[in-house]
Amino acid sequence: MDISRREFTKIGCKIIIGATAGTTIVESLITNSIAAENSPVKGGYNWEEHFWGYVVDTRKCIGCGRCANACKLENHVPFDEEVYRTWIERYRVKKTSLETREEEVVIDSPDGGIEGFVDDIPAEEIKKAFFVPKICNHCDNPPCVQVCPVGATYTTKDGVVLVDYEYCIGCRYCIQGCPYGARYFNTEKGTADKCTWCYHRITKGLLPACVQACPTGARKFGDMLDKDSEVNKIIDEERINLLKPDLGTKPKVFYIGLDREVK
């Protein structure tokens, strides 16, 4: 048979395009179906029956740092690295004379607040001060999931945003994409990492470690599909706010008593 050069090129192109497209389609079909079948936790827990939510009452937080400490212990987050799944911010608004309307706000979170805070500004200079615990918002419209090039970051049916450590390629795009600084790079695994709302605990009916550890009840966790849950009650009754609501990320961490300085 006499194949001309042109036909040869044509056939070649077709084979290449066909082969790449084919493998991709098949691969993604397989991966998707596997993901759909395997809810991460089996045995009694049905992820279709829950949808988790989190409330932070900033008025109650005393900045003791127990939550951040408990989180690092529970989730083996290295204590000697500057990485946090949850942390506490301290805001101090300084007194200014009435003429200057500019406010000076000092914000800090030394070591994520794990060791608590020291008073390095005399009390008489401070107008108001408060603590704000921070954690991954498990956004309903999560930019971190949107930007992951391989789908290693995903949202579970029960509304938790997780990282698949076996799949993440470590490009760190999600860390750039999260507006809240909730993600960090796990140097040991070579992947992205973040708060899981203690998925291993909540699927067994336990509370996340930080909620469990908080002595004042500033952190609350619960099922938004359960109309009697504490989280739902607060959302229904209190005036709540979200972090950076203008970005459209639809956070599922709801704040009570959020000041305008908090971003």
Add this chain to the structure above:
Amino acid sequence: MLDNLIWGYVYPNESEIQWSILIVLYPYITGLVAGAFIASSLYHVFGKNEIKPVARFALLTALSFLLVAMLPLLVHLGRPERGIEIMFTPHLTSAMSGFGYIFSFYLIIVVLEIWLSFREDIVKKALSSHGWKELLYSSLALFSFDISEKALHDDEKFARKLAIIGIPSAAFLHGYVGFIFGGIKANPWWSTPLMPIIFLMSAIVSGIALLILLYIAAMKIRKHAIDHKCLQSLAHYLWIFLILDVTLELLEIISMKYASREDIDIINRLLSDKIGFTFWGVQLTLGILIPFILLLMVNFIKKRDTLKMIMISISCIFVVIGVFAMRWNVVIGGQEISKSLVGTLTYVPVFFSQEGVLPAIIIFMLPFIILRVVTAILPPWKDMEEETQKLK
């Protein structure tokens, strides 16, 4: 030590810069690719005959840089061995996921384009050489040796069509790199719809400048006179694209400042403090303003080709430095502001490390080595030297 590098309040997880100098290199290299390709299209598609001497050389340059464009990304991954998953299970809402495909598609176009425009040479070489050379060139010719008038004519037609697809894909390849940054709403310094087009314009600018420099260097090495008509016409295009480029870059800054949204304080601090020098000094003054004036003068000076050549070379050196600064200001600058919008941090490059300056230098030298090899196999010199004389 860390404390001096941080100003204001940054989120605790932000104490480390995630995307290092390698990620600066990545858009820089893809930009050079897109620019060189578009320069060659000026001849292949738009029939600008003055560019003909460097048209094929530009394609080879594009290929050499394209072959390493993936490397900085790959080296930077936490798990490089899984990098290929981008091809197998792309997550399509991610701007980054298309990279593998766009890259491969573009590679195919560039290779085909090169093959078609060099086919006559390849076939002639195959027919006139022996031994391993014959084998090399015959296989490069895909064992089809038809170089009749008609076949060549068909080739040319096909090459033109390819180049027509090539332009939008080059634009796409690079505009898309811009979107990787422009699509991140979390970062006020990145998140602008202008980003892709700014990236594209600066890509074209850097690609043409690089091509001019390589052309002058190649002719000096080969001791051959320079085709000043070609050189000046390239410089002319460079000048035009510089104008487009600077217009867009300024437009972005002006609209940010004018709109003065909540992030303006941190942007101002970024521009005056963190990247003040690299932005106003290197990117805009050295990289755009000075070349712009020099090239403008080149347009007015009569005769005096050598002087013009010197002015053009200086402009081009400044332009490639300026565009590198632009990539730096975007990639590093964007990470030097905290997403808390009330703090900044500082990137301190390290020399020896997986993501350090050394690997960046090595990666950036590779395309020049590749170019040396490719031009040995497929010499583009004939068209570059046709119109001019050999120097003594």
